[in-house]
Each structure stands twice: as C-alpha cells, then as structure tokens.
Amino acid sequence: MDPRTARRWHLLTGVVASAALLLQLALVVSGSAVLVEEDPPGLLTRLGRFVCxxxxxxxxxxxxxSLLLATDPRRDGPALRVARVASVVGITITAVVHFLLLRPLLSLDGLDRWADVLLHQAVPVLALATWLWCGPRPRLDWRSIGFSLVWPVSWLAFILLVRLATGWVPYPFLDPADQGWAGVVVACLAVSALFLAVAAGARTVDRRLAARP
Known part of the structure; x- marks a missing residue:
C-alpha cells in the first residue's frame, strides 16, 4: 500500500471522529440531550458526564x-499498539452495544441525530474500514491486547463509583435501580468478555491479512 494513500485514510478517519466529538460537545454545552436527558444539569456537570x-x-x-498514523502510517511502539487495538475494539463495541441496546431508547432529530449517526455509525464503519485497508499490521499481540483491557475495566469501575456517589450512569444497563446489582455485574462481565472476544478476533485478522503499509 502506498503510504500516501494510508495517510489520507487515517486523516479522514481522524477528522471525521474529531468533527463528531466537537458537534456532540457543542450540543452538550448548549444543553441538548446526551442519550436521554429530560432535565439537563449545569454546564460543569454536563461536561463531566460527556467525558464519561x-x-x-x-x-x-x-x-x-488516526491522526498520529496520518503523520506516519508506519508508526509503531508498545503504547501505540495498545492504543490501536483499544481504538479498533472500543469503537466496534460502541457500534454493537448502541445498535443492540441503546438505539431503541433514542428519539433524536436535527443535529442530535447527526451527532448520533456520526459517533455510533459513521466513525465505527470508517475506523474499521481504514484499519482493514491500511493497517498498520501486523501489530496486534496478546501483550497489547492485555494492556488494552485496562481501559474498559477501569471505565466500568469508575462508572460504578460515579453511580454510588451521584446516582447517575451513562447507560441504562449499568443502572442497578433498573437492572439490580446482579444485572449490572452480568452486564459488566458481558462487556469485558465482548471486548476480549473482539480483540482476539482482531488479532486473528491482523495476522492473516497482508502486511501494510
């Protein structure tokens, strides 16, 4: 693969993801809905929840x-390998969980709808397509996958602490008031198992496809 082609795809992915985040951030600042929020709290609380x-x-x-790879499609290193597998697997899980569990709960229009489509559909599709087409690979190993699990596990632990402290959770399936603590534990285990399964699948694909760029 021509490195210039890889740069363009990585750049496109990075720009679209950045634009989607900026659009959603602007909506949060304006007091618009994030998932389902009938009575938006103050700005600082909204911003804190946004990053959660x-x-x-x-x-x-x-x-x-993506923006790092746009500067050098051959860039490598232990930290980047962990970040790469985490980004590919994380954005895949974002799309899958949204489609299966969250999409039926939403009723959005206008810019809210655009932000939702970009964050949950456009960016995942573009990120996966770019990874499959441009790589870089081979890059994924079990060590990188193991370290990548630190992020989702830490996120789950942090969200549960936020729930205990404030009563708020970003997603209904993590709310013990709706699911019970047993249901929340099952959801946490399921998300962790899904992350590991997708990562293992990504490693298999990474090893079988041609090296790129």
Whole structure:
C-alpha cells in the first residue's frame, strides 16, 4: 500500500471522529440531550458526564490514533499498539452495544441525530474500514491486547463509583435501580468478555491479512 494513500485514510478517519466529538460537545454545552436527558444539569456537570461516555472515549481514541498514523502510517511502539487495538475494539463495541441496546431508547432529530449517526455509525464503519485497508499490521499481540483491557475495566469501575456517589450512569444497563446489582455485574462481565472476544478476533485478522503499509 502506498503510504500516501494510508495517510489520507487515517486523516479522514481522524477528522471525521474529531468533527463528531466537537458537534456532540457543542450540543452538550448548549444543553441538548446526551442519550436521554429530560432535565439537563449545569454546564460543569454536563461536561463531566460527556467525558464519561464510552462512546466519547472510544471516538476520541480513534481520533488521536488516526491522526498520529496520518503523520506516519508506519508508526509503531508498545503504547501505540495498545492504543490501536483499544481504538479498533472500543469503537466496534460502541457500534454493537448502541445498535443492540441503546438505539431503541433514542428519539433524536436535527443535529442530535447527526451527532448520533456520526459517533455510533459513521466513525465505527470508517475506523474499521481504514484499519482493514491500511493497517498498520501486523501489530496486534496478546501483550497489547492485555494492556488494552485496562481501559474498559477501569471505565466500568469508575462508572460504578460515579453511580454510588451521584446516582447517575451513562447507560441504562449499568443502572442497578433498573437492572439490580446482579444485572449490572452480568452486564459488566458481558462487556469485558465482548471486548476480549473482539480483540482476539482482531488479532486473528491482523495476522492473516497482508502486511501494510
């Protein structure tokens, strides 16, 4: 693969992810809905909740990694390998969980709808397509996958602490008031298992496809 072609795809992915995040941030600042928010709290609380969403974090990771690769598609290193697998797997889980669990709860229009489509559909599709087409690979190993698990596990632990402290959770399936603590534990285990399964699948694909760029 021509490195210039890879740069363009990585740049496009990074720009679209960044634009999606900026659009959603502007909507949060204006008091618009994030998921389902009938009575928006103060600005600082809205901003704090904004960065708590796994969707926001996974899109931000895609943006950062893609823009780094846009400067050098052959860039490598232990930290980048961990970030790369985390971004690919995280954005995949974002799309899957949104489609299966969250989409039926939403009724959005206007810019809210655009932000939702960009964050949960456009960026995941673009990120996966760019990874499959441009790589870089081979890059994924079990060590990188193991370290990448630190992020989702830490996120789950942090969200549960936020729930205990404030009563708020970003997603209904993590709310013990709705699911019970047993249901929340099952959801946490399921998300962790899904992350590991997708990562293992990504490693298999990474090893079988042709090296790029």
């Amino acid at each position: 969403y796994f969707t926001v974090q996974s899109n931000a990771l895609v943006a950062v990694v």
